[in-house]
Amino acid sequence: MKIKQLLPALAALFSFSIVALSAQYIGLLFPAFTVPFWLWLILLTSSLESAYYATYYLNRRTPILVRFIELGLWLLPVYFLCGRVIESFLWPGFLVLISWLIARGYGSQLAFMERVADYLGDQGASTVSWEYESLASTDYHDLPIKYFWSRLYACGILIALLAIAFHNRGGSLKVAEAFHLTVLGSVALVSGLALQAGAYLFRLQILWGYAQADVSPSLTRRWIKGVATLLLLVLFVVNVAPVNYWPLTAQRISAIARGLLIKGPRVSMPPMTSQDGSPQFEGEQDLLFPEEVAPGPWGIILALSIFFVFAGLAFLILFVLGFIVVHLVGAEVERLKGLPKLAVQIYSGLQRALCQLFHAMRNARTRLQVRGNIPDSNAFAENVVKRPARRRAAAPENVRIMLRRIAQEAGKKGLVFHPALTPSEYGRMLMDHLPEASRVVDGFFAGYHKVRYSNQEVSISEQENLLEIGADIITKIENLRGDESHGKVGGT
Amino acid sequence: MAKLAVHKVAEFGAKVAGNIAKVMVGKEISVKMLLVALLSDGHVLLEDVPGVGKTMLARSLATSLGGSFSRIQCTPDLLPSDITGLSIYNQKHEDFVFRQGPIMAQVVLVDEINRATPRTQSSLLEAMGEGQVTVDGRTHALGKPFLVMATQNPVEFEGTFPLPEAQLDRFFLMLQLGYPSMEEESEILLRLQGRHPIADLKAVSDPAEVVAMQQIVTEVFVEESVRKYVVRLVRSTRGQSQVHLGASPRGSLALLRAAQAHAALDNRDYVTPDDVKMMATSVLGHRLTLKAESALRGITAPSIMAELLRQVDVGAESKDGA
Incomplete structure (x- = not known):
């Protein structure tokens, strides 16, 4: 139809x-x-x-x-x-x-x-x-x-x-x-x-x-x-519904706010006519104006609450509007102007904030797991020797965990692994600060690339070698601690 | 799993780059980018000021690859049929016969493309996008490999027609050669004192080999986190405040393929985020349409890309690479 x-x-x-x-x-x-x-x-x-x-x-x-x-x-x-x-x-x-x-x-x-x-x-x-x-x-x-x-x-x-x-x-x-x-x-x-x-x-x-x-x-x-x-x-x-279904009217809100913010005498208007009905003019009775007094703390809190409630409502409406607009116009979002654009910005901003919060929580959980998995580099090396079966099962993952551990240790020295850095870029950063270990660092990152990004199986011995190199790098980073006071490690 | 013969791609790259180096001094990165485009079955736009070797680079690559080569010198009075070819009446046979245009070659150099009118520029769209041309209702398939190398001069505006976004998007990557260093310029003078070396340049490959290399490149492994990084990078161009129009999904595809080719040229059968970063500016830069105010403030697409590369999460050590 x-x-x-x-x-x-x-x-x-x-x-x-x-x-x-x-x-x-x-x-x-x-x-x-x-x-x-x-x-x-x-x-x-x-x-x-x-x-x-x-x-x-x-x-x-x-x-x-x-x-x-x-x-x-x-x-x-x-x-x-x-x-x-x-x-x-x-x-x-x-x-x-x-x-x-x-x-x-x-x-x-x-x-x-x-x-x-x-x-x-x-x-x-x-x-x-x-x-x-x-x-x-x-x-x-x-x-x-x-x-x-x-x-x-x-x-x-x-x-x-x-x-x-x-x-x-x-x-x-x-x-x-x-x-x-x-x-x-x-x-x-x-x-x-x-x-x-x-x-x-x-x-x-x-x-x-x-x-x-x-x-x-x-x-x-x-x-x-x-x-x-x-x-x-x-x-x-x-x-069907009653007409006055919404209890908050502009009149009622303003009356409440006025009552809370201005605690003064009420305005009393003199009668415009005298008792005998003749017009009454100036001089006969003065108008009484309210005296403004400072608002009470509860008044301010209530006024702020009302403000936040309305601001929150407006924000929520814009968020919902943003959601609808984003799903309706899709890729053409960039061409929007005015209120729809604002709504989309609010929606995207909130969505990003939630994503970042979620990521931060997940990263925190991962860090906790890493700490649990690798108590320290020496113990890790011991694991390699003493628990071969368990080590073999999780070996590629261990190489990744090792990089996290390296990043964690180096981060304490100011060599932060920024999310926008690639592993090799981070490796170069480490090499700049560990020139004596540049070959070791380069070897570790080359091996890490293979483990992380290739679809080919990396041999157990190669993985063991990588873990040992990683443990060695951590030791070298830890040794930097003595030089820290001399300011040799700069923040990046 | 059978080991991919990426070493053949690396050898091919070294062979062609070495041959080009006989003519071009320096420009190793540009030559590598050009090879990336060739191996990705893409087309290249060379944009720079006059006299830095754009045409020479294109010619030397074409010569190195062997196969058929043609050159189109764009002028404002160039017609679409001058590119695609046309049907002419053969009085002897009393029939129309199709006469091929210069586009029917394996390597096509389109010199000063922005001097052609938009109508003529558009006649390249079908050829570049689909590898075929349609003339008088008949579709003619183009040979393989098919590489269009277009040059344009960004300085002159008079008598030029800027390429529309749709046309720019068809170019796999855009290169800027830049001026040579002092030593390089001195070397150029030395080499060109006598006979121009391009006259003696020989082909070191053939079209069949190029096609085989292209096939190998498509099989280079891309890990999920790298793929997600490509998507994140491309999507970040769309939300950039200084950009009016970000890169399209065609840009994502191109970036991924370019990263594969780059990895293969480095003798790797897997892609790393470094490959993506290396190719991002050349592949995505020309696909961004800047806002007028950004352009007036002197902001350029490469500077935006550099900023995005500093911001976008590589996803290296987040748990799932997301």
């Missing part, structure tokens, strides 16, 4: 529900503007026709006369149903016109989205690149998605204003009216959000088509399923 087939229906449903909901509220505010029930059917069908016609057939060459005829076909039945009285026709006719126009706008934008892709030509890669550029840039006002968002915001604000106006007026609702409002509101919310989500998918489908990307055919189905689940959740929260 193509999302394009579904989007005009969603657009029509949204246009219809917004216009019908506004008409309901206006009818409640001004009873003269109450609309008849049959008008809803015409609003819905005219929106559907307008959206589908604009999406599939309308183009710039369509004569204006055709559009007038199309609109006239919807207004004419309204006129007749209104009893051919022009005063009764004006308001319902206006609503049909508005609904039809909103749906037409959406339909045109859906058609435009495909044409935008046409302008980009058949360069799939550059199309995708353009897409990322457009996502990263703030200057994308001409994109249809922006149009969809602005319409959603505008309609939401309109309905909110009408609802607030009705609420402030203190009007009461009958059960049927409340039901109509709930149904229309829910349809508007669901269709608006679904339309927005669908528009994104539609745009991606266009880009995938041009990029000839191999996209799973079940993606649209899964997308619809995901959006439907989310919308059901939103619908549940909006209609």
Whole structure:
């Protein structure tokens, strides 16, 4: 199923529900503007026709006369149903016109989205690149998605204003009216959000088509399923959950903070009128302003806690956003800008920090194991002689452990085995400080390379030789201790 | 396990390098890098100021290897068909016949590649990437070995067309020869007083031997920690703050293969992290696209690579090499 087939229906449903909901509220505010029930059917069908016609057939060459005829076909039945009285026709006719126009706008934008892709030509890669550029840039006002968002915001604000106006007026609702409002509101919310989500998918489908990307055919189905689940959740929260489900409001927080930080007398405002009702002016009673006092320690702690909680929440949100962005855009992460880039940086930083912590813990464990395995060089040499069977089983590993032991001993002298150094580079560093043992060191590292990086078996005698050489190097490093006080071993 | 005949690769390298040394004074490292590219079945971009011996190095290698050699002198009016070849109408047979272009050789010297237009440069893409050319809908396979050595002058900008990233990525490695030392320059003057030594240079190998050496190189053992080091190094270029676009996975493959070839030339049948470090700048440097501000600050790809090599964990003695 193509999302394009579904989007005009969603657009029509949204246009219809917004216009019908506004008409309901206006009818409640001004009873003269109450609309008849049959008008809803015409609003819905005219929106559907307008959206589908604009999406599939309308183009710039369509004569204006055709559009007038199309609109006239919807207004004419309204006129007749209104009893051919022009005063009764004006308001319902206006609503049909508005609904039809909103749906037409959406339909045109859906058609435009495909044409935008046409302008980009058949360069799939550059199309995708353009897409990322457009996502990263703030200057994308001409994109249809922006149009969809602005319409959603505008309609939401309109309905909110009408609802607030009705609420402030203190009007009461009958059960049927409340039901109509709930149904229309829910349809508007669901269709608006679904339309927005669908528009994104539609745009991606266009880009995938041009990029000839191999996209799973079940993606649209899964997308619809995901959006439907989310919308059901939103619908549940909006209609079933209590309105004041979040105990922390800005007002409440500021009141708590004010109470904690400023322990002063309350502001007492003098009455603006005297007892006899005449206006009271200056000089009669002074205003009392609070005296600012230093905040208490608990107040500061609480304020800091609130700050950290909010900072932590923001950090967590950015981390999650970073995770999503990294997994969505993959290798194109470097092209991000602004908030997505910040989110990705936070995500990567935290991930790196955790990795380093994990590495440090693992290295510490390895060091402990090494200490356990090789008590000292002399004992190690004894092992070579006394426990041949055990030695043979773990011999290649022992050569590696020997290097760690050498690095450990040399590290105490400031010759640190930096992780970015290769074994031979480290070997050269040791040779610089142990010139008399340079041949031994060189031999050890040559053998180590073979043990560590080659796939050929190293003979037991060769391994024994390496371990002995390693023990010898450790002894030589330990002997450097006498020279340490003279500053012969420099840190590297 | 049968012992790999890497000594043959080392002997081959010494033989060819010795032959080139008859013409080129110094430049042992550059010659080795060139051999690494040849043994890895890659292509080389020689970038440096005029007169340091880029073309001479390419010619001497081509001569040393034997096989067919062709040279393309790039100019702004060079057409793709001048490189790939074209079909011309043969009136005698009343049919179109394909006339091969200079790309149909085993060693191709593309001199001053950045003087050709992007369209012409792009005609090399298929040949370098896939070892074939398609003309008039027909695909012609190129011979083996196939080595493109391109030279470019980074100083001049007028009348030049910088190579696009896609084209740069096709080059296995980029070399900069640099000026010779005083002793070397003196030796050059001495050698070139009379007849140019390249005129007497003889082939010391043949294409079949090169192909055999290439096969041996692919079998050089790479331990897991070294492979992970290659990946870490390449990935670090992608997150570098001064880099706009890091090296691609093709870069990882190239670095690994280069390390294998380097190890084989050193008569080793296994790769060490030193091989990777040695090849990293030449293989990855030209694959980095620097940010404009980095370029303005005079930061170069080799300096970034040097910094990364100082930072990236080799994984030598961590427990699993990760």
